Structures are given as C-alpha cells and as structure tokens.
Amino acid sequence: MNVVFACLDADTLGGIQQVTHTLAQGLARRGHELHVIGLHRAASPFPYVEHPRYHRHLVSSAPVGQEGGIARRRSRRRLRELLGTMRPGYAVLTSPGVVTRTAGLMPEHLRAIGQYHGSYEHASGCWHLGSIKKHYPELEQAAFLSEDDAWRFSEQALLPNAWTLPNPLAHWPRRVSELSAPRVLGVGRLEGVKRFDRLITAFARSGAPPPWELHLIGDGAELDRLRAHAAQEGVTDRVVFRGRVPAGEMPAEYRAASLLAMSSEHEGLPIVLLESAAHGVPAVAFDVSGGVRSARPVLVPPGDVDALAERLGSLTGSDRERRRLGAAARERAEAFRLDRVLDRWESLFAHLER
Structure with a gap:
C-alpha cells in the first residue's frame, strides 16, 4: 500500500506531527510505502524519528502564513507535481487547513482521507466545523479521534463517512512509575x-x-x-x-x-x-x-x-x-x-x- 501523509508543516513540536511520524514509521515497518509531506517549513524543527523508513518532502521553504501570492501559486504547482508522481494509494490530509490547500490538486489515483485532530466541541467554536461540513463529505473517509467525536460529527455535521482512528502510543514502556515522588x-x-x-x-x-x-x-x-x-x-x-x-x-x-x-x-x-x-x-x-x-x-x-x-x-x-x-x-x-x-x-x- 502507498500512503501519503500531508501536514501544514511536518516538523513542528505538536500532536499532529508526532502522530503523523509515529504512524508513518509504523506503517513503513509493516512493509507499506510511506511519504510525509510538509506543505511549509517548520520554524523550529523537532526530530521525531531517528531513522525514518519513509520518504520526506517539503513543498515550501516559507513557514505557515509567510508566503506571498506568487510563492503560493508556485507551491501549489509543486504540490500538484509531487502528488502526481506518487503510486496509487491513499493521501491522509491531517487537518482542515491541509484539506483546503489540497483542494483541486489531488490526482485520481490517490484517495483522500481527512483527519481531524481536534474535538467536536472545539470545531463548533471556530471555522473548523464549517470547513469540515463543506469539504470532508467529498473525501473517501473522515477520521476522528474518538467514537464520541465521530458520532457527533456524523449526526450534527451530517457527515456520511465518519470513522474512528485514535492516536497511537509510539512505544510501550516496560518500566512504570513507582508513584512515590512528590x-x-x-x-x-x-x-x-x-x-x-x-x-x-x-x-x-x-x-x-x-x-x-x-x-x-x-x-x-x-x-x-x-x-x-x-x-x-x-x-x-x-x-x-x-x-x-x-x-x-x-x-x-x-x-x-x-x-x-x-x-x-x-x-x-x-x-x-x-x-x-x-x-x-x-x-x-x-x-x-x-x-x-x-x-x-x-x-x-x-x-x-x-x-x-x-x-x-x-x-x-x-x-x-x-x-x-x-x-x-x-x-x-x-x-x-x-x-x-x-x-x-x-x-x-x-x-x-x-
């Protein structure tokens, strides 16, 4: 299976990025072909995986929000060309911002899955809910972090394609806390x-x-x-x-x-x-x-x-x-x-x- 993860930026210290790199490394170890795309450069890169088994791509050298009009058009062209070179498979779009930025650029041989790493409560209080209602029904699947969130988006945002995929633990520790330190x-x-x-x-x-x-x-x-x-x-x-x-x-x-x-x-x-x-x-x-x-x-x-x-x-x-x-x-x-x-x-x- 070929799987592409796309992030606004892939290397900032944050939950979306940590989950993306953990999943990419894990799926690559299972024999899948994995790509992680950062649409923008991280201002302060954070290393998540020491020896990645997946391919890394950077579309724009500008941090999020710092591109001018000409640079944005150039980045869209680069992204369209990059996606066009990918083998058939799935493109996992990790946020509403990524979904809107890739609109009209996804080749037919990549089937898009839209993730949302927030909650229904948060989405309903900002622009995310409107964007999810508009764009996510057109995707192959819409993935949420909990059964509760998937149900609420399905019922209240009228999403017909809601699915639940929780965040993973990168490692399972053998040693635990003694719970004695104050x-x-x-x-x-x-x-x-x-x-x-x-x-x-x-x-x-x-x-x-x-x-x-x-x-x-x-x-x-x-x-x-x-x-x-x-x-x-x-x-x-x-x-x-x-x-x-x-x-x-x-x-x-x-x-x-x-x-x-x-x-x-x-x-x-x-x-x-x-x-x-x-x-x-x-x-x-x-x-x-x-x-x-x-x-x-x-x-x-x-x-x-x-x-x-x-x-x-x-x-x-x-x-x-x-x-x-x-x-x-x-x-x-x-x-x-x-x-x-x-x-x-x-x-x-x-x-x-x-």
Whole structure:
C-alpha cells in the first residue's frame, strides 16, 4: 500500500506531527510505502524519528502564513507535481487547513482521507466545523479521534463517512512509575490554549504540602507570564519550569512523576495522557472532548479550577488511590498501543478497497 501523509508543516513540536511520524514509521515497518509531506517549513524543527523508513518532502521553504501570492501559486504547482508522481494509494490530509490547500490538486489515483485532530466541541467554536461540513463529505473517509467525536460529527455535521482512528502510543514502556515522588507533571507548549495558569492556581489551592512540586515541561511565549503567575500564587519555589525535553528523555520524566494534570481549553486526544497512562501515572484533566474522555483520566468540569485543585489535593494525599488509578490507567492504555492502532488503519484501507 502507498500512503501519503500531508501536514501544514511536518516538523513542528505538536500532536499532529508526532502522530503523523509515529504512524508513518509504523506503517513503513509493516512493509507499506510511506511519504510525509510538509506543505511549509517548520520554524523550529523537532526530530521525531531517528531513522525514518519513509520518504520526506517539503513543498515550501516559507513557514505557515509567510508566503506571498506568487510563492503560493508556485507551491501549489509543486504540490500538484509531487502528488502526481506518487503510486496509487491513499493521501491522509491531517487537518482542515491541509484539506483546503489540497483542494483541486489531488490526482485520481490517490484517495483522500481527512483527519481531524481536534474535538467536536472545539470545531463548533471556530471555522473548523464549517470547513469540515463543506469539504470532508467529498473525501473517501473522515477520521476522528474518538467514537464520541465521530458520532457527533456524523449526526450534527451530517457527515456520511465518519470513522474512528485514535492516536497511537509510539512505544510501550516496560518500566512504570513507582508513584512515590512528590511531583505533579504538566506537559505541553507554554501557550494560552494550554492554560497552565489555571494549573498553577489549582496546584497552589490543592493543599499539597512541600515537598510536592509542579513540573511544567515545554517552552513557549507564556513563560514569563506563567513565572509571574506562580509568584502571585505564592508557589514560586514549588513550580519548576523545565523547558523543552527531548522525546527520548520523556519516559524518565513520567517515571519520576506521581500525577499528570491537564488544564487545556481544548484538546483532541492528547498523547501525553496516553503516555502517562502507559507509565502507570494517573491523570486529572478538564472534560473538554471525547478524546480526553476515551483516555479516561479523572475528569473535572472544564475550567473549574477549584474542582481541579480538590482532585489534585486528594490524590497527592493518597498513595493507595494513586496506585489504584495508575494501574487502571495502564490497563486502559493497552488499546492505544501502536500495533493495535496500525491494525485499525489497515482495517480502514481494507474497508475502502471493498
């Protein structure tokens, strides 16, 4: 099978890119021919796979949003020519932006599958829902992250071709956390949508005593504001900003944590929830999507900082409950192991071939 994944940019640090490279490497190892296309250059490239077994292509050397009219036309021509050289198979378009940018360029021998890595809740609050309603019914398949999201898009966006394909875990760890270290972990870009300010406030209100700390892994534009917010909440010495951590070092970070907390405004199916669960680390998260619910962390109402604080406080104070939840999380994470998700992709291809 020939499979092409197309991203707005393929190498930025982000969930879409991580999933794309994980799937491409996994399918290539199963003997398929794989291509990953970046429509634009990543401003800060992040290496996901050390020895890729798939082909890499870059269409435009300009970052997203920085092309002029002439350059955009040139890029469309390059993309049409590149797609035309591909063997018959499937083109996986990883976002509504990619679907619109490839409209009219897809050759007949490539059957398009449109992914959406967000939730129905998020799509309905921005331009994504209108774009999905307009373009995705024309594709061979529309793939969503959870059964709940697929059903809601099918019923409320009138999509006749909705399918469920969850995000995969790139690796299955043999070693898990002992859940004894006094550390709560937050992972993600230090950007507004992640709302780490809410997590810092919840940690400060949780009553978790020293030596409990909140470690935030990631970098971004909100760093200075979040440092100031930690000072305002009186936990400067207990909130540790770790910066960007290489992917290969993240297993050690999960093993060194006893809780994961997620305070985002919106999420699809966050890889960090799956990775923490695979390491036996229980998580507390805002109930913002079907994907988050499918990972089955401890859920609190969206934006309810006091509820998040209460759950953090109860779990930092109970070794027994953390271990119970951590064991259950690892068991549920089995469903997201890479081989099982790759089986589902191959089932989709077989379904479309029929």
